[in-house]
Amino acid sequence: MLTKELKTKIVLSSSFDPWYNLALEEYLLDNVEEDEVILYLWQNANTVVIGSNQNTWKECRISEIEKNKGKIARRLSGGGAVFHDLGNLNFTFILSKQLYDLDKQLSVIINAVRKQGINAEFVGRNDIEVEGKKFSGNAFYFTDRTAYHHGTILIDVDISKLTDYLQVSEEKIVSKGIDSVQARVINLKNLNPNITIESMKESLKESFVEIYHSNCKEYLVEKDNPRLQELYSKYSSWNWIYGESPSFDIVFENKFSWGAIELCLSLKKAIIEKAVIYSDAMNNTLIARIADSIKGATFNIEEICSRLKTVNIDENEKIVLYDLCNWLESKKEYG
Template sequence: SVLQQYQQGAVLDFHRFTEPVVAILRSLGVPAELTGRNDILAGGRKISGNAQFFTAHKMFSHGTLLFDSRLEDVVEALNPKMSKITSKGLKSIRSRVANISEFLESPMGLEEFRDRLIEGLFAEQGEIRRHRFTAEEWRAIHDLAETKYSTWEWNFGSSPAFNVQKVHRFPIGEIDARIDVQKGVVQSVRFFGDFFGELDVSELERLLVGVRYEPDDLALRLEGAEVGRYFGGVTRDELVAFLY
């Protein structure tokens, strides 16, 4: 991560921030190259993604490095399952991924790799200056984390609008749910399918409008609702797990 004063020419100039990392990786035998706008690839596979945030006065450029991860878990996370999610505010291009450890000339652990990376980044300065947080600074950090960065409003309240489609076959038939979410809050829900229920499902659709799209909030909103009478025996917990 690089934090600096805002510079107009540096905005979205990922080459400036990734070039030192690419050089260090190459010195370790990794055939790294910056491709597109913000990805670092090795052997045609993605090992790093980079992003940038800036205000009128500050710039924050940061990137990830895939060193020795369980790639099956990464692929599982990147591939959609039964639900189809369409984001109106974000388009993501999936690339094949790889671990940096696959390309190293000499095997090394994560800590040694971290040290080599830090040494390379600070080579021109001649020394690595470290800052140890004081007790007062740690208190301020924890306070900021609790009052701002751990809040639902910060993590989900400003997220882009998106639509979710969930489809599952229950013993009573298939339920197809279409959910519209804006700023982390459900704006509309529609249920389709060949299920049978005693009650009009539109009542449940209206009940879910305005609730945060979170499991606990969905469960709380459905508390007292006779979910099984809408979906032929499906329980509240089963419906929440399905919707989320």
């Protein structure tokens, strides 16, 4: 139980560079105090941001992005690919794990949107919607000590770029019961023509103060901070954005209620030498643990499932391993 008085802080980024903004997000995550909650507000220009376990080559129309001088960035959290331009405002709650409270964090966003005369609600695994359409996708990341919850707020985004830049599978669209990505999302400007990025920022600041009952200060991080520069080098690197894309001997793909998965295996004398899993699942650390668990196994479905059952999981993760084992059981003709 925390006995110290809660500290709150608002950090505003002055940059529109996604690599800098994600570097700053991780820097704040590494340095947040035990009794502190940070609200970080930031914007990216002409950017596709993909989830930590996604395959850049499959998610993005890379040549289209490059032609329009856009950027591709990879975040730490799981989930799917999103498009950012300056009609979108990003938020991140950064705090210790013991202060993490998703309902409370979401209430800051929903309360701020209501201050703009728009009724919103949290729906499904990671969306905030109004009138059945999404204006905010959310994702989450946890370390041993800290956590962050971040998301988008679509205010006046060029929605046509969603289909120009993102390669969304037909299966994903059909599973939502809609005809296109554009039919699924909405700009808040369509509901309140007077809303702006600045007015939304002010509403978020007010809502944050009201819900956390604290007088918070706005805070700036010096751009020449050595650790921040080091993180920028990581986020802007080719290896981080694209990663290794080797050829694989076996590739299995499927879609589950918790996300899509692409299981890629390289074999040597029937032994799994390399296992890479691409996924838009929200639980990015579980996906990594699953991939690690099957390296070195004989390419035999029973042995793979046996390895999966040794992965340390909590109650919420059981469904993922259950679904994977049932699915792989149907592939027994392969091994």
